[in-house]
Amino acid sequence: MLYPVNIGDKLGFTEVKRLLRSYCLSPMGGERVDKMQFIARADLLGKLLRQTWEFRQILQDDAPFPASDYLDIRPLLHKIKPENAFLSEEEVFHLMLVLKTVFQAIRYMNEREGRYPALEQLFEKAQIEKEILSLISRVIDEKGEIRPDASQALSGIFQQIHKSELESRKRLDSIFRQAIKEGWIADGNLTIRQGRMVIPVQAEFKRKIKGYIHDESATGQTVFIEPAEVFDLNNRVRDLEFEKRREITRILIELTGQLKPFTFQLESYQQLLTNVDFIRAKALLAIRLQAELPKLSDEPVMRLVNARHPLLWLSHKESGQDVEPLTLTIEEEERILVLSGPNAGGKSVCLKTVGLLQLMLQSGMLVPASEFSEMGIFHKILADIGDDQSIESDLSTYSAHLSKMKEFISQAGERTLVLIDEFGTGTDPQFGGPLAEAVLEELNARKVRGVITTHYSNLKLFAGNTPGLVNASMLFDSKGLNPLYRLEMGKPGSSYAFEIAEKIGLPGKVLKTAREKAGAGQNYLDKLLIELEREKKELLDQGRELQRQQQRLDQLVSENTALKQHFEENRKKLLKEAKEEARGIISGANKLVENTISEIRQSGADKEQTREARRKLKETGGALTKKEEEKPVAAAKSAIVPGNWVKLPGSEAKGEVISVSRGNAVIAIGNLRTVAKLGQLEKVAGSKPGNAGSRASYTVYQQSENMKFNHEADLRGMRGEEALAELEKLMDRALMLGVGKLKVIHGKGDGILRKLIRNYLSEYPQVAKLEDEHPDRGGDGITYVHFS
Incomplete structure (x- = not known):
């Protein structure tokens, strides 16, 4: 209903x-x-x-x-x-x-x-x-x-028509050529009059050609004659056309x-x-x-995530503006939202969004909200929106509202969604407020679900003290006195009546008198609501900043853990390789000494041969000593470029610089890549890339990481700063893994986010090309990033 x-x-x-x-x-x-x-x-x-x-x-x-x-x-x-x-x-x-x-x-x-x-x-x-x-x-x-x-008879008729038309045209052409030769023809060619092919003849020669005159020119100088020889043939064609029509009708009836x-x-x-x-x-x-299919529940619940009013969203999209998404919950414990806040702050839009999306859903349409939303089924939707006064019915605005309240109370039940805009208005607030509170109490007792907007303080207090009701407000920038169109659950909002009046320019004397007449208690309550709203907004902003910092911290911890694990694995591997190399050196030295002794013995202790053997032994020992004692030395401090070897800050780990971009360097340390600031790196000399085994190991590692890496970023709905932060993290990871291509989904809209993202990407020297997706699969709403 x-x-x-x-x-x-x-x-x-x-x-x-x-x-x-x-x-x-x-x-x-x-x-x-x-x-x-x-x-x-x-x-x-x-x-x-x-x-x-x-x-x-x-x-x-x-x-x-x-x-x-x-x-x-x-x-x-x-x-x-x-x-x-x-x-x-x-x-x-x-x-x-x-x-x-x-x-x-x-x-x-x-x-x-x-x-x-x-x-x-x-x-x-x-x-x-x-x-x-x-x-x-x-x-x-x-x-x-x-x-x-289509039938044998029709086929025969078509053949006869064709034959007759061909013969008629042949005879007509012959007569026309003869008339031209005799000089009887007026300027022009064969033409059609009254559906028949005729010859244009000069009036003075009209007796030269026997036939039927169908028409003459406006001046009377030319007559249009159908020759008698052709007349019978043309009549035959017409009779065949009638016969064809009759046969076609017979075929169609059949x-x-x-x-x-x-x-x-x-x-x-x-x-x-x-x-x-x-x-x-x-x-x-x-x-x-951009509508989605929410989770459908058989219960009368509503959990909207990033919902948008479709008409408002389309209108703002055309003008290049954003719509603040709506997130709210209506369920058993919090059945009715008592929504308050300043005028033009978005209360009515919020209420209409709830009603419209529910109506769209229960008409079989997808809704513009996140796919993580959940929407239930209601048996009735009752709405009191706008001014329904009627001269014909002798109803005032308030009488019309009361008539609807009567209908609501008689019809309401657990599966009813009630939507009331500006509840209680239209009469003296001294009486309208209590009456609205009584109606709200009755609706709550019937366990209806709904959204109610109001400015009445008694309804805000009633909602705060009554189970099943929950206060909600539309946030307002108390400093700039601008609506934020953002819904906040759990607390009422101020109407900002005096603040808005002051911004508009109402005289201070008038405002002072108004505040005095409002009473100290009401002024204190309104001031308290404003302070709470300001603090809530500050906490919200701080929470978002902390969330961003926490995400960055989690990423750093994850990278640090991976780095430690890599160092530990490489330490064991290097120790094993060093031991094997040492054993090889000792074994080689032992063989050299034994061979030298053998040569001395075989030469019978000849002085020259003994001296030569000692010289070789000394040279080999010196070479081994030099290899053992060789240490990396710090390179002269100069610009760090790809191919340099550097030492990471706060550790002895060294790696090779793979690429340099925007003050950062991508460094390969064995099987792992990391990013560090150029100013924190120390260039070193004497380091060499790993052996073929380590390179093969790195290739396997890189393939594994590439398989886990998500080459796609969906930035739709994000603000510019937030989108660039996400994109920077993705680019850092992509450069570390050396991927070839990324897919960035930013949507079309008015093109602001697309332009911001492409300008940002063009600053990376590693980006070789940016291109649009195919028009059938998103067009310029998707950007492919190709790396050099």
């Missing part, structure tokens, strides 16, 4: 339906939009939502779905039913086009069996009835014209009779095409609104 009857106009659903209708290909689809129903059955609603979601996947990720010739054949199906009725060539052709579209759609889904289960339910009873198309194709060709061979048994099948095809058109339109609008 929806109340009042114009709730669609109040919430903006009528405008959403108008947008949806514009995406329909056929009048049947538009009629389906007009007949959209409020659905309270969980199974039916779930199926319709999944069908729309699957069609959105088709439009975005799959081959094009058949989208031509969605024609309305309902009048044709009614025309088939009477006896001896027949369809014209054009009507049969329309029928053929619709059949081809339906059969293409059926084949499309059959080829993707199991991929779109909800849509398959729509097609499960649809079969391709080839006989219908075969009957039509024997009569109508691909251009929508009757086939000359064809219509053959199609009559398939009327029910044709009606089912028409219904299938209507459903497809309707679902396709919902999917297209979902793409435009």
Whole structure:
């Protein structure tokens, strides 16, 4: 149940339906939009939502779905039913086009069996009835014209017409050439008068050619004659044309009779095409609104995450503005939101967003909110929005509100969503406030769900002390006195009446008098709310900053842990290699000594040979000593470039510089890469790259990390500073791993975020090229980053 009857106009659903209708290909689809129903059955609603979601996947990720010739054949199906009725060539052709579209759609889904289960339910009873198309194709060709061979009689008539026309033209051409030779012809060629081919003859020679005069020129100088020799032939052609028309009518009557048994099948095809058109339109609008399929609950709950009012979002998008997303929860413990805050702060937009998204969802449409949102099913939506005073019904604004409150109380239940804007207004606040509080208490007792906006302090206090109710407010910049359009749960908001009046320029004397009349208690409460809101905003900003710092800290800790693990593994490996090398050196030295002793003995202690053996032994020992004592020395302090070896700050670890960018260096340490500031690095000499084994190990490591690395960044919805921070982290990681390409999704919008991101990326010397995605898969809403 929806109340009042114009709730669609109040919430903006009528405008959403108008947008949806514009995406329909056929009048049947538009009629389906007009007949959209409020659905309270969980199974039916779930199926319709999944069908729309699957069609959105088709439009975005799959081959094009058949989208031509969605024609309305309902009048044709009614025309088939009477006896001896027949369809014209054009009507049969329309029928053929619709059949081809339906059969293409059926084949499309059959080829993707199991991929779109909800849509398959729509097609499960649809079969391709080839006989219908075969009957039509024997009569109508691909251009929508009757086939000359549709019957044997028609084929003969076509041949006779062709033969007669050919003979007529031949005789006419002969007479025309003779007339030209005799000089009887006026300026011009053969022409047509009253559907007959005639010769333009000078008036003074009209007796020279026997025939029928069809017309004359305005001056009377030229007459148009059909020669007698051709007249009978042309009459024969006309008689054949009449005969052809009669035969075509007979063929069409016969064809219509053959199609009559398939009327029910044709009606089912028409219904299938209507459903497809309707679902396709919902999917297209979902793409435009960036709408998602939230988790559907059978309970009357609402957990919206980053929800947006679709009409407001489209309007702001066209003007290049952002819409602050809405996140709120309505559930058993917090059933009714009592929303307060300044005028023009977004309270009514918040309320209408809740109502409109719920109405869209329960009409089978996807909603512009995060896919992590959860939305339940309500049996009734009751709204009191705007001024419904009526001169005809003798209702004032307040009387109209009271009439609705009476309806709300009589209709409300646990599965009712109540939306009341500016609750209690329209009469003396001294009486309107208590009456509104009493109505709210009754609605809460009936466990309704809803959103209520108000400026009344008694309702804010009542919500703060009553289970089931929860205060909420729209944040306001108390310094700049500008609305932030950001919803905060758990506390009421100030109306900022005096502050806004002061900003507008109301005289200070008037403001002072107003504050005195408001009373100390009310002023203190309002001041307290303003201070709480200011502190809440500061805490919120600090929390976001701490969250960013915590994310950075977690990343550094993770990198440090990986670095330590790498150092430990390399230390053991280096020790093992050093021991093996030492054993090899000792073994070689022992062999050298033994060989030297053997040579001395064999030479009989000859002095020259003994001296030569000692010299070789000394040279080899000196070389070993020099290799053992060789130490890295600090290189002269100069610019660090790729290929230099450097020592990391605070450790003895050394690595090779892979690349330098924006004051940072990417350093390879064995199998690991890290990033450090250039000013913190110390250039060293004597270090060499690892052996082939370590390079192979690094290749395996790099392949492993590349497999885990996410080459795609989705920055849609982020502010510029936040998007660049995320992009910087991704670029650092990409440069460390040496990836070849990144995919950055930033959306189209008005192009501000895209321009900011591309300007930032162009500053990296490692970036070789930036290019757009293919237009069918996102176009300039996605940027591919290619590295050199």
